[in-house]
Amino acid sequence: MRETHRCPKCRHGEVLFVPQLADRDDRDIIRPLVIHVVEFDWRPDMEFGRLQAYVCRKCGFTELYTFDAGAIPLEKLPPGSKMLKAKE
16 A cells, blocks of 8 residues: 555555554553654653555555664563574
8 A cells, every 4th residue: 555555455545644653651641653662761762663654545454564664672672672684
């Protein structure tokens, strides 16, 4: 959908782009949804991999993409995360 602006499920031609998804944290503050956060006590947190969405206006099918995925620090990801490489 990101490239074609057409839903791959129902073929509808109206797709809504949402550049940043958000949710409320434990203190009821709206925060962007991200893949990884590095927390600091003495300065603002560092957030990596903000999620963006493409949503079909007809059937609701949604594709998520990660903005600037190459900047996510692999060594800081939670246990169980791993880099998957294509098989040749």
